């Protein structure tokens with residue numbers, strides 16, 4: 001076993017010559033992880049901590065931007081704590097809960113005090129966040145190569161993945177080999193597609209857009225603010241999603257909106273909807289063009305396990321590449337971190353077994369475990385997304401009755417963010433755990 005030292009406060013380990021630069025020649029490892037976003041860095045970190053030789057390949061260099069809302073719920077914070085990330089260091093902004101705004105009404109809901117999760121959330125720009133996590137994986141022993149783009153899986157005659165082909169700069173393609181490969185390459189899911197794992201077209205795919213504004217007035221807010229009453233400018237219909245204003249603690253806010261397009265809405269013009277919304281906010285908040293930092297940027301959100309199976313022929317899918325964003329709220333960082341840990345555990349166990357049927361059986365446990373954790377919850381969430389969120393957003397659930405009842409609000413907040421203790425410790429746990437348990441998880445398909 002390798003001794004792990006995860007000192008992320010050290011000067012960027014990625015600038016060390018052997019850590020994140022020069023692609024070098026062909027390399028071998030026990031596990032190759034493709035993509036150093038939250039999913040890939042989590043998988044690489046947990047593998048390295050388990051003493052597995054892991055090669056983490058990333059096409060860009062750090063630090064780099066990633067279009068995101070930068071918001072972390074207590075579930076995601078819990079994963080950071082499990083990884084030993086120093087969240088007390090400067091740069092992390094804590095949140096006490098959520099503030100929901102709908103029409104004239106607004107309510108604040110504190111994060112619940114649970115036994116299994118912290119009672120605070122965090123924000124941190126992905127520019128810093130992904131850099132910290134990648135460094136954390138390197139400090140634990142992962143070999144990171146940046147500026148290395150994976151182009152294809154390499155397979156043996158039986159079609160089993162045995163490595164990947166990469167290119168960097170104008171160099172010739174290089175083959176790297178490993179008995180297990182983890183695809184953490186985000187929503188593009190290039191590796192999964194190359195292995196024939198198509199997106200399930202019955203599942204929703206949301207789009208979201210965000211922009212930073214300089215807003216000292218709102219930058220140190222204690223609550224993550226969510227607006228449920230935004231409307232498309234042309235049709236005046238409610239946005240089938242919500243808008244957010246997340247405090248970054250550095251004089252800026254991250255403002256954005258996400259929507260699940262439904263054919264009755266036509267094309268979702270997020271930019272125009274954002275402009276209309278910003279014009280509604282008080283002048284003192286400063287959410288105006290002259291205070292904007294950079295352009296509005298948007299990206300797709302693959303929701304509710306929209307790609308399966310999550311394991312096939314030596315390849316495990318984690319994070320957005322496996323469509324793991326929650327259909328309840330569009331959150332995907334915590335999910336990527338958690339799935340990275342499960343994939344790492346699975347791979348470490350499988351590698352302790354001889355190559356062949358026993359190892360294969362161990363690898364097939366990954367989709368089973370993911371399904372056990374989120375199968376029923378996501379099935380329920382996909383139904384809610386189909387029947388409610390994609391039609392009218394959060395308006396129907398945040399009606400006057402719910403907004404006026406602390407019990408209903410807390411129940412809804414905990415449902416949306418998947419925050420319950422198991423076994424149940426209070427009435428809300430009991431209601432939510434029972435509701436989810438009553439929904440059969442979909443069968444984990446094999447290929």
Ligand SMILES: Cc1cc2nc3c(=O)[nH]c(=O)nc-3n(C[C@H](O)[C@H](O)[C@H](O)COP(=O)(O)OP(=O)(O)OC[C@H]3O[C@@H](n4cnc5c(N)ncnc54)[C@H](O)[C@@H]3O)c2cc1C
Nearest residue numbers: 035037038039059068069070071150186208319320332333
């Ligand atoms: C506008 C918007 C707002 C969002 N807001 C939030 C939020 O507030 N909270 C939240 O929890 N989630 C949010 N999400 C979702 C969240 O961003 C994703 O779920 C999360 O980033 C998934 O992590 P990942 O590691 O799976 O993928 P990614 O973060 O996309 O990382 C994939 C990595 O793989 C690399 N890569 C890709 N292809 C290759 C290749 N061929 N070779 C090598 N490397 C490759 C990429 O460069 C990247 O570094 C938001 C998403 C959007 C679009």
